[in-house]
Amino acid sequence: xxxxxxxxxxxxxxxxxxxWEVCKQQVEGYPSPEYMSFSNRExxxxxxxxxxGEFLNKKPHPIKMIMDGLYGxxxxxxxxxxxxxSGKTRLAEYQGVDTASGGLIxxxxxFVDGTNNVMxxxxxxxxxxxxxxxxxxxxIYSDSLNAMKxxxxxxxxxxxxxxxxxxxxxxxxxxxxxxxSLNTYHNPVLKWETKVWGEIPxxxxxx
Numbered sequence: 001x002x003x004x005x006x007x008x009x010x011x012x013x014x015x016x017x018x019x020w021e022v023c024k025q026q027v028e029g030y031p032s033p034e035y036m037s038f039s040n041r042e043x044x045x046x047x048x049x050x051x052x053g054e055f056l057n058k059k060p061h062p063i064k065m066i067m068d069g070l071y072g073x074x075x076x077x078x079x080x081x082x083x084x085x086s087g088k089t090r091l092a093e094y095q096g097v098d099t100a101s102g103g104l105i106x107x108x109x110x111f112v113d114g115t116n117n118v119m120x121x122x123x124x125x126x127x128x129x130x131x132x133x134x135x136x137x138x139x140i141y142s143d144s145l146n147a148m149k150x151x152x153x154x155x156x157x158x159x160x161x162x163x164x165x166x167x168x169x170x171x172x173x174x175x176x177x178x179x180x181s182l183n184t185y186h187n188p189v190l191k192w193e194t195k196v197w198g199e200i201p202x203x204x205x206x207x
Contacts (some may be wrong), residue, residue: 004020004037004038004039005017005018005037005038005039005040005041005043005044006018006019006020006022006023006035006036006037006038006044007035007036007037007038007044007047007048008023008026008027008033008034008035009034009035009048009051009052010030010032010033010034010035010052011026011027011030011033011034011035012025012026012027012030013026014026014048015048016041016044016045016048020037023035034052036052036055038077038100039077039136039137039138040077040134040136040137040138043077043098043100043101043138046098046100046101046103047077047100047101049101050100050101055076055100073197074099074141074190074192074193074197075139075190076099076100077098077099077100077138078099078100078138078139078140078141078190079096079097079098079099079105079127079131079136079138079139079140079141080096080097080099080140080141080142080192080200080201080202081094081095081096081097081120081123081124081126081127081140081141081142081200081202082094082095082097082119082120082123082142082143082200082202082203082204083116083117083118083119083120083121083122083123083144083147084116084119084204085114085115085116085118085119090112090113090114091109091110091111091112091114092109092110092111092112092113092114092115092116092118092119092169093107093108093109093110093111093119093204094107094108094109094119094120094122094123094126095107095108095123095202095204096123096126096127096130096202097201097202099141099201102201105127105130106126106127106130108122108123108126111166111168111169111172112165112166112169113160113163113165113166113169114160114166114169115158115160116144117144117146117147117150117156117158118156118158118160118169118173120142120143120144120146120147121144121146121147121150121151121156121158121173121176122172122173122176123142123147123202124140124142124144124147124148124151124189125151125176125179125180126176127140127187128140128151128179128180128183128185128187128189129179129183131185131187132183132185132187136187137186137187138187139187139188139189139190140187140188140189140190141190141191141192141200142189142190142191142192142200143191143192143194143200145191148189148191151180151189152189154177154180154181155177156173156176156177158173
């Protein structure tokens with residue numbers, strides 16, 4: 001059974017509660033209470049600090065409502081990952097972000113002589129390993145179909161040439177492939193629909 005945590009922004013007592021029974025005592029019969037459940041304690045605490053305005057009573061634009069009807073909306077809370085590689089410097093990095101708060105969860109790099117696809121792949125595996133370690137059942141979003149395929153096949157089918165400069169990067173690729181071969185995970189790995197939802201929250205903003 002999935003564990004839930006309950007944020008009460010407006011109620012008899014506000015805060016983060018571990019059970020619905022305690023949460024219910026704060027909101028039942030209270031005028032216009034504001035509360036929401038989350039599947040992760042850390043996400044719940046971030047949401048409480050950020051305030052209810054980021055999560056409740058948002059009226060989407062009519063065009064967005066039409067697009068959401070076709071493509072749906074991203075699941076929140078969740079993790080979003082992205083990678084980046086400079087065409088000039090060949091420096092590469094990746095990161096993971098909490099979609100509920102926009103907070104940075106992890107970041108790695110810069111690595112020398114990398115590629116976008118490799119960074120996207122390593123970011124996904126990093127997120128999967130972290131979720132398993134923390135017992136997070138969050139969905140993980142990526143905007144890279146190649147990286148998602150590599151995770152499914154447990155093999156980074158990169159054409160990147162190994163050099164003395166990127167030797168540490170290839171060691172990370174090997175570790176990631178080994179982790180995939182030895183571990184199972186239950187987190188859904190989902191495609192971020194950039195054309196509908198905008199840039200993925202983990203985007204480096206360098207386009």
